[in-house]
Amino acid sequence: MFLIPCPWCGEREESEFSYGHEAHIVRPEDPEKLSDAEWANYLFMRTNPKGPHLERWVHTAGCRRWFNVARNTHTNEILAVYLMGEKPPKNLAKEPVKGAKS
Numbered sequence: 722m723f724l725i726p727c728p729w730c731g732e733r734e735e736s737e738f739s740y741g742h743e744a745h746i747v748r749p750e751d752p753e754k755l756s757d758a759e760w761a762n763y764l765f766m767r768t769n770p771k772g773p774h775l776e777r778w779v780h781t782a783g784c785r786r787w788f789n790v791a792r793n794t795h796t797n798e799i800l801a802v803y804l805m806g807e808k809p810p811k812n813l814a815k816e817p818v819k820g821a822k823s
Contacts, residue, residue, distance in 0.1 A: 725778060728786075728788050728802055730783045736799050737782035738778045738780055740777075741748070743768060744776055744790075745775055745809070746763075746767075771795045772794060773793055773794075775790075775791055778790050788802060790802050791803060800813055
């Protein structure tokens, strides 16, 4: 278990939150024109790094608000928390953990 700092409620245990998948996935502008393979790629294909990852979380047992988290999936270290609609902090490492396989 690890602690997640909710922007509104403060630091709480992970069990109070629900993971909402990868952050910053842009919906296709004209989904009707996508092939089945392109639509499936949009719906199901996500990165799964071992290292820094941008995610969406919701505080289900608290304020019920959504927010973004930059988390190292290898160590569960929270690197940054920022609001929906905001850009991720620029100082985040984009490289996965050395020796890790995605």
